[in-house]
Amino acid sequence: MTPVETITLATYFFVLIVLAIYGWHRYYLVYLYMRNRDKEPRADAPPNPLPVVTIQLPLYNEMYVADRLIESVCAIAYPRALLEIQVLDDSTDETQSIAELAVRRYAAQGIDIKYYHRANRTGFKAGALEAGFKLARGEFIAIFDADFIPARDFLDRLMPHFTDPQVGMVQARWGHINQDYTLLTKIQSILLDGHFVLEHGGRNRSGRFFNFNGTAGIWRRAAIDDAGGWQHDTLTEDLDLSYRAQLRGWRFVFRSDVIAPAEVPVEMNAFKSQQHRWAKGSIQTCCKLLPRLLRANLPIGVKAEAFFHLTANFNYPLMCVLSLLMFPAMVIRYNMGWYEMLLIDVPLFFAATFSVCNFYMVCQREIHRDWRARIKYLPFLMSIGIGLSINNTRAVFEALFNRQSEFMRTPKYRIEGETDEWVSKKYRQSVAVQPLIELALGLYFTFTVFYALTNQIYGTVPFLVLFQIGFLYTGLVSIVQQYAGDSEVISAGLQPGQQGS
Numbered sequence: 001m002t003p004v005e006t007i008t009l010a011t012y013f014f015v016l017i018v019l020a021i022y023g024w025h026r027y028y029l030v031y032l033y034m035r036n037r038d039k040e041p042r043a044d045a046p047p048n049p050l051p052v053v054t055i056q057l058p059l060y061n062e063m064y065v066a067d068r069l070i071e072s073v074c075a076i077a078y079p080r081a082l083l084e085i086q087v088l089d090d091s092t093d094e095t096q097s098i099a100e101l102a103v104r105r106y107a108a109q110g111i112d113i114k115y116y117h118r119a120n121r122t123g124f125k126a127g128a129l130e131a132g133f134k135l136a137r138g139e140f141i142a143i144f145d146a147d148f149i150p151a152r153d154f155l156d157r158l159m160p161h162f163t164d165p166q167v168g169m170v171q172a173r174w175g176h177i178n179q180d181y182t183l184l185t186k187i188q189s190i191l192l193d194g195h196f197v198l199e200h201g202g203r204n205r206s207g208r209f210f211n212f213n214g215t216a217g218i219w220r221r222a223a224i225d226d227a228g229g230w231q232h233d234t235l236t237e238d239l240d241l242s243y244r245a246q247l248r249g250w251r252f253v254f255r256s257d258v259i260a261p262a263e264v265p266v267e268m269n270a271f272k273s274q275q276h277r278w279a280k281g282s283i284q285t286c287c288k289l290l291p292r293l294l295r296a297n298l299p300i301g302v303k304a305e306a307f308f309h310l311t312a313n314f315n316y317p318l319m320c321v322l323s324l325l326m327f328p329a330m331v332i333r334y335n336m337g338w339y340e341m342l343l344i345d346v347p348l349f350f351a352a353t354f355s356v357c358n359f360y361m362v363c364q365r366e367i368h369r370d371w372r373a374r375i376k377y378l379p380f381l382m383s384i385g386i387g388l389s390i391n392n393t394r395a396v397f398e399a400l401f402n403r404q405s406e407f408m409r410t411p412k413y414r415i416e417g418e419t420d421e422w423v424s425k426k427y428r429q430s431v432a433v434q435p436l437i438e439l440a441l442g443l444y445f446t447f448t449v450f451y452a453l454t455n456q457i458y459g460t461v462p463f464l465v466l467f468q469i470g471f472l473y474t475g476l477v478s479i480v481q482q483y484a485g486d487s488e489v490i491s492a493g494l495q496p497g498q499q500g501s
Helices: 003-035 066-074 095-107 124-135 154-165 183-205 221-226 235-247 267-297 300-336 340-369 371-387 390-399 436-452 458-491
Strands: 055-057 083-089 115-116 140-145 167-176 217-220 249-258
Touching: 003 183, 003 340, 003 390, 055 066, 055 124, 066 083, 066 095, 083 095, 083 124, 095 115, 095 140, 115 124, 124 235, 154 167, 154 217, 154 221, 154 249, 154 390, 167 183, 167 221, 183 235, 183 249, 183 267, 183 300, 183 340, 217 221, 221 235, 235 249, 235 267, 249 300, 267 300, 267 390, 267 458, 300 390, 300 436, 300 458, 340 371, 340 458, 371 458, 390 436, 436 458
Parallel strands: 055 083, 055 140, 083 115, 167 249
Antiparallel strands: 140 217, 167 217
């Protein structure tokens, strides 16, 4: 075997081993959840007297959903004298007039609701929250993003947890208004369910750290202050503040049974933009806080779980390396007659991939009666996760090399039913070179699948097909949706990619 072949196989198996370790970690999260399944958070009686609560609504160019959000928040059941609502609008388009009109309408009904507009986006969402925080009169701060529709009893169900003076934040679970809209929205709903039910549930109930998700949660004002407030040096200000607060000793609570409905992105490029922001921000937070966390006086189990949590997105560059090496590694083994090597890499692949199936199957079984019908989407879920590798690898390297970028909010179109459409609306994300790279990798794996079938290397074919479908789907859908959108926009007399101002 030549030195190049040795290095290729060594790198290939090293990457597989690391991915398998993170795959086994998913089994551990399921174990944590199942072991602590009966330890649901119990709320005490509501605080007496009831405290003042400020609800913050950060907006940026959300003309389709701003009015719906304000209407639902103003309907929340809580004594009017003790409720303040802040509409924190950084918009540069029609959202300004829509939100301001809604604020005036509800203020006329006696609701304490105020409209704030910043002339610049300093700090982006974190900057808007910080600016509103300085003016807020509430002892507790609830936050909702533009696409959420909180229930009337949201505060009634979460505020009792703050009777415990050590509780700094309570997070509700996200629901999905439009989960049945397309295959993409269905996959996203399953991904988010796994994140909340098993990750948050397992971590919280076992005493590990978990994070506020930027919306559908309530903070104790003192916890925000004590942790150093909202900071602008990462794109995931929620994750950053969460870890800083828990390092200061504040306890968090996750309520899986309290659901705040919201939209998931219907457009592939918007979904990629969201994933890019989350991946980049998590690595920024990792670089910022992981050394401090590892030095902290915390149980080893808490530190280990935090390590896996904050470093999980490093899997994406490894996935890209694996993608490039799969074909040459397979050819080297085949030409040398190393069929026994399949006894090594197939189990490693199985550990890395079946753990995903198990993770999301358990989650769907926990929260849906029709979970058996839902697990048919798991192969597509794995493929789309693979297809995001290029997108999220770019995010990881941007974070590592400190490349600054704007907080790109995820556009929402008020898609609530199957008949709603988004193509002719504003805020569409533009296609760059990335989909072409994804398509190229999809074709690369198409050739690899053909080679494996021709040479009867059948054991690797199922895994190769996952990669093939993942890259082809993410690349093609990005281009097709952008093309369809541009055609609609051109017919309306606008320029392709124009988002409105």
